[in-house]
Amino acid sequence: MNTQTISNSQQVIQINGLKKSFGDNHVLNDFNVDLLQGENIVVLGKSGSGKSVLIKCIIGLMQPDSGSIQVFGEEVPKLSHDSLDKMRINVGFLFQSNALYDSMTVRENLEFSLRRHWLKTSKENVNDLVMEALNNVGLPETIDMMPEELSGGMRKRIALARTLILKPKIILYDEPTTGLDPITGREICNLMLEIQKKYNTSSIIISHDMNCVKITANRIVMLIDGRCYANGTYEELSKSNDQKIKQFFD
Amino acid sequence: MKPKALNKLLSEAGDITRFTGKFFKEAFKPRYEFAELIRQCFYIGNKTLSLVGITGFIMGLVITIQSYPSMQAFGAESWLPSVVSVSLVREIIPVITALICAGKIGSGIGAELGSMKVTEQIDAMEVAGTNPFKYLVVTRVFATMLMLPLLVILSDTIALYGAFLGVNMKQVVSFHLFTNQIFEKLSFGDVLPSIIKSVFFGFAIGIIGCFKGYTTKNGTKGVGRAANSAVVVATFVVFIIDLMAAQIADIFSIT
Numbered sequence: 001m002n003t004q005t006i007s008n009s010q011q012v013i014q015i016n017g018l019k020k021s022f023g024d025n026h027v028l029n030d031f032n033v034d035l036l037q038g039e040n041i042v043v044l045g046k047s048g049s050g051k052s053v054l055i056k057c058i059i060g061l062m063q064p065d066s067g068s069i070q071v072f073g074e075e076v077p078k079l080s081h082d083s084l085d086k087m088r089i090n091v092g093f094l095f096q097s098n099a100l101y102d103s104m105t106v107r108e109n110l111e112f113s114l115r116r117h118w119l120k121t122s123k124e125n126v127n128d129l130v131m132e133a134l135n136n137v138g139l140p141e142t143i144d145m146m147p148e149e150l151s152g153g154m155r156k157r158i159a160l161a162r163t164l165i166l167k168p169k170i171i172l173y174d175e176p177t178t179g180l181d182p183i184t185g186r187e188i189c190n191l192m193l194e195i196q197k198k199y200n201t202s203s204i205i206i207s208h209d210m211n212c213v214k215i216t217a218n219r220i221v222m223l224i225d226g227r228c229y230a231n232g233t234y235e236e237l238s239k240s241n242d243q244k245i246k247q248f249f250d
Numbered sequence: 251m252k253p254k255a256l257n258k259l260l261s262e263a264g265d266i267t268r269f270t271g272k273f274f275k276e277a278f279k280p281r282y283e284f285a286e287l288i289r290q291c292f293y294i295g296n297k298t299l300s301l302v303g304i305t306g307f308i309m310g311l312v313i314t315i316q317s318y319p320s321m322q323a324f325g326a327e328s329w330l331p332s333v334v335s336v337s338l339v340r341e342i343i344p345v346i347t348a349l350i351c352a353g354k355i356g357s358g359i360g361a362e363l364g365s366m367k368v369t370e371q372i373d374a375m376e377v378a379g380t381n382p383f384k385y386l387v388v389t390r391v392f393a394t395m396l397m398l399p400l401l402v403i404l405s406d407t408i409a410l411y412g413a414f415l416g417v418n419m420k421q422v423v424s425f426h427l428f429t430n431q432i433f434e435k436l437s438f439g440d441v442l443p444s445i446i447k448s449v450f451f452g453f454a455i456g457i458i459g460c461f462k463g464y465t466t467k468n469g470t471k472g473v474g475r476a477a478n479s480a481v482v483v484a485t486f487v488v489f490i491i492d493l494m495a496a497q498i499a500d501i502f503s504i505t
Binding site for chain 1: 362365366369370371373374375376377378379380
C-alpha cells in the first residue's frame with residue numbers, strides 16, 4: 001500500500017458540483033473531489049460510471065454541463081485554447097489505449113509534445129528530454145522502434161514516458177493496467193510510484209484493478225451514481241459494511 | 251425515402267457542411283503544418299502514381315481501339331487522335347483519376363483517421379498541444395487538392411501515349427503527325443477546366459475521407475464503415491461535381 005504522507009496540503013485540483021450527461025444518462029451528478037499536492041487518488045467505480053469522463057473534463061477534452069473544475073486555481077471549462085494548452089504542460093494524461101501515434105517512431109512520439117512553438121526547445125535539449133523520459137521508464141533502447149514492435153507493457157511504459165517528457169505536476173491515469181498481465185501491471189504501478197517520488201507529482205488514477213489500487217492509492221474515491229459516494233484510504237474502505245463499497249473489495 | 255433515412259441524410263449533409271466550414275476557418279490561421287503537408291503530398295502521389303499511370307495508358311489505348319471502327323465508318327480515321335485526346339483530357343482521365351483516388355486515398359484517409367479516433371490518438375494530439383484538425387484534416391485536404399491535378403496531368407500525358415499506340419495498331423502514324431493532330435484540336439480551354447475540376451475532385455475526396463474518419467464511432471467496426479462510406483460518398487460527389495463542371499463549362503461556352 002502507498003503509505004506516503006501528504007505533508008503539503010495545497011490543493012492542486014478542486015472539483016465542485018460537476019455534472020455531465022449524455023442524453024438521459026447522468027454520468028456525473030454533483031461530483032466533488034479535491035486532489036492535494038503529492039497525493040495519489042484512485043477513482044473507483046463500475047464500467048460506464050463516468051470515471052474516464054471525469055478525467056477528460058479535467059484535461060479539457062470534454063466540457064462539463066455545469067460545475068467547477070479548478071486546476072492550480074484556473075477554471076478549466078472557461079480557459080481559452082491557448083491557456084488550456086499552457087495548463088496541459090502541467091497535467092499529463094496516460095490514455096487507456098496508450099494512444100501512441102502508430103505511424104511514428106518512439107522518438108517522434110515523445111518529441112510530439114515538444115512541438116508547441118512557444119516552448120522554444122533546442123534540438124540538443126529535445127534529445128536530452130527524450131532520453132531522460134525513456135531512461136525513467138527503463139526503455140532507452142526502443143528509441144527508434146515503431147509502436148507495433150513493442151509489447152503491451154512496453155507500450156504502456158512509452159506512453160508514460162511521453163506523458164513525463166514535460167515533467168507535469170499532475171498525472172491523470174486512465175486504467176493504466178488494463179490489458180496487462182498481473183506481473184506487468186504491478187511493474188507499471190511501481191513505476192507510477194517511483195515517478196511520484198522522483199517528481200513529487202499528484203495523480204488521479206482510474207482503475208478497476210484492486211492490486212493497482214492497493215499499491216498506488218493514498219486515498220480512494222468511490223464514484224457511484226455520478227457522485228462521490230465514499231472517500232477514504234484502502235484500509236478504511238475495505239472494512240466498510242456498505243454493500244455498494246464492499247462489492248469492489250470482495 | 252423513409253422519413254428516418256431522409257433525416258439521417260440531411261443530418262449528415264449538415265455535419266459535412268459544418269466540417270467543411272471548420273476546414274476553411276482553420277486552414278488559413280497559423281500555425282501552418284508545412285512539413286506534414288509535404289509528407290501527405292508525397293504519400294498521396296507515391297501511393298497512386300503507378301495505378302493512375304497504368305490506368306491512364308490503358309484508357310488511352312482502349313478508347314482509341316474502340317473508337318477506330320466508328321471513325322473508319324465515316325472515313326474520319328485522321329480525326330481519331332484529336333477526338334480521342336479531347337475526350338481523354340476533358341472528361342475520361344480526370345474522372346477516372348478521381349475515382350481511383352476516391353478508392354485508394356479516400357478509403358485510406360477514412361481508415362487512418364478512424365483508427366486514430368478510436369485509439370484516442372486524436373485526443374492525445376490535442377493534449378500534446380497540437381491542433382489535430384489542422385495537423386490531420388487541413389494537411390490531407392490540401393494535399394489531395396494539390397496532388398489530384400498533378401496526377402491528372404501525368405495521367406493525361408501517359409493516356410496520349412496509349413492513344414498513340416492504339417492508333418499505330420490500326421495504321422501507321424508518326425509521333426510527330428500524331429502530336430500535330432492532337433494539338434490542332436486540343437486547346438488550353440480543354441485542359442484548364444479539367445485541371446480546375448480535378449482540384450474540386452481532390453477537395454471532395456479529402457474532405458469526405460477526413461470527415462468520415464474524424465467522426466468515426468463504434469470502435470473497429472466503425473473504422474471499416476468509415477473507410478467504406480468515404481469511398482461511396484466521395485465517388486458519388488465526384489460525379490455530381492463533374493455534372494456541375496460540364497454545366498458551368500457549357501454556360502460559359504468553354505467548349
